[in-house]
Amino acid sequence: MKKYVIGTALLVAFAAPALATSSTTTTTTTGGSTTSTTEQFYVVRDPSTKKCTVTTTKPTSGTTVVVGDTVYKTRTEAESAVTKVCTQ
Numbered sequence: 436m437k438k439y440v441i442g443t444a445l446l447v448a449f450a451a452p453a454l455a456t457s458s459t460t461t462t463t464t465t466g467g468s469t470t471s472t473t474e475q476f477y478v479v480r481d482p483s484t485k486k487c488t489v490t491t492t493k494p495t496s497g498t499t500v501v502v503g504d505t506v507y508k509t510r511t512e513a514e515s516a517v518t519k520v521c522t523q
Contacts, residue, residue, distance in 0.1 A: 476513035478502045478520055487521035489513040 444455060469478035479499040480487045488503060489510060502520050 476507040487517045
């Protein structure tokens, strides 16, 4: 019985932090150097021109608004979503 309790406690201890992260970290190793970046991409629309663009910062002003509530992990994924979520 102790084995199951300890096993469950270890499982929760290691799984909880992994499930709690909401951003993606990309680590690239090239030529012995390692760089780590966390990028999030948003599809935003300018209300005056009704044109959608992809940005890495979430807009806080009233000049542009985020389309939908999805945060994309790659620029390619966000750019392909522009045609789907930005209908006029």
